[in-house]
Amino acid sequence: MAEDIVTNETSEEKTKVVKAEVGNTILIKSGTEKGTKAKVVVVRDNSVIVDYGKNPKTGEPYKTIVNHKNYKLVK
Numbered sequence: 001m002a003e004d005i006v007t008n009e010t011s012e013e014k015t016k017v018v019k020a021e022v023g024n025t026i027l028i029k030s031g032t033e034k035g036t037k038a039k040v041v042v043v044r045d046n047s048v049i050v051d052y053g054k055n056p057k058t059g060e061p062y063k064t065i066v067n068h069k070n071y072k073l074v075k
Helices: none
Strands: 002-007 014-019 025-028 037-043 047-054 061-067 071-073
Touching (some): 025 047
Antiparallel strands (some): 025 037, 025 071, 047 061
């Protein structure tokens, strides 16, 4: 897992943000999919793209974008 130090411009506090890697499972903490477990497909600088299910009629995957601060890694 990659750890980045993010600095807040208004204060000198440093917080560690643990970024997920491709293939990891995450738990979404906010938004319409709150509480849903999802698999990471793509990692970006500020967010990840995740697959959290399939449409039963068409078989297409449900995907969404989640900011790094809005998910938690599942072990």
